[in-house]
Amino acid sequence: MEITYGFSPFRKEYHKMVKDGLITSCPFCAESDMESQAIRSQNGEPVENEFSRWVINKYPYSDGHTLVVPKRHISSIHDMSRDEIISHHEMIRFAADTLQKLYPDAGIETFLQYGKGSRMSLPHLHTHVVLALPTDTYRGMQKLGYFEAFEEDEEKIIMLPVKVTLVREKLIEALAKVIDLSELAKYTTAQ
Numbered sequence: 001m002e003i004t005y006g007f008s009p010f011r012k013e014y015h016k017m018v019k020d021g022l023i024t025s026c027p028f029c030a031e032s033d034m035e036s037q038a039i040r041s042q043n044g045e046p047v048e049n050e051f052s053r054w055v056i057n058k059y060p061y062s063d064g065h066t067l068v069v070p071k072r073h074i075s076s077i078h079d080m081s082r083d084e085i086i087s088h089h090e091m092i093r094f095a096a097d098t099l100q101k102l103y104p105d106a107g108i109e110t111f112l113q114y115g116k117g118s119r120m121s122l123p124h125l126h127t128h129v130v131l132a133l134p135t136d137t138y139r140g141m142q143k144l145g146y147f148e149a150f151e152e153d154e155e156k157i158i159m160l161p162v163k164v165t166l167v168r169e170k171l172i173e174a175l176a177k178v179i180d181l182s183e184l185a186k187y188t189t190a191q
């Protein structure tokens with residue numbers, strides 16, 4: 001059996017920070033973090049609606065790895081108000097369509113996890129909005145680390161590391177070219 005695995009050096013960086021106790025407060029509540037992770041239009045306006053933001057994953061697993069994050073610090077889907085749920089899903093739809101402008105052959109997968117037993121690493125709810133490419137060899141939640149390796153040459157059955165390239169600042173730049181913020185209003189569900 002052939003298994004392709006993702007190798008993201010950014011995850012290694014993240015796990016080291018967690019191990020060294022360097023993540024002491026919620027980055028999704030820190031304006032400086034949200035500033036640097038904001039996905040923006042070409043004139044620099046962050047993509048956000050009333051209750052949620054669209055940001056890049058600072059420690060991505062794969063190309064085009066983004067997150068939709070509620071503005072309020074909430075840890076469970078049960079803490080979301082009806083307006084927050086609607087706003088969150090409108091932002092997911094905008095994110096999905098925008099990612100597909102950048103990757104016309106891609107489908108979209110979204111993942112949300114919370115609570116004990118999940119792999120949620122931050123107690124601030126967030127939905128991963130990621131690409132589903134025809135070349136993907138793993139699907140669904142497996143993308144969030146099931147085959148994750150921390151060393152590029154770690155022993156596996158067969159190792160075919162997939163390089164993570166279009167992420168962080170490069171992803172923000174690439175997305176800015178296809179974002180049309182005037183379209184965001186169209187994603188507002190009629191009351």
Ligand SMILES: [Zn+2]
Pocket residue numbers: 026027028029072073074123124
């Ligand atoms: Zn938070």
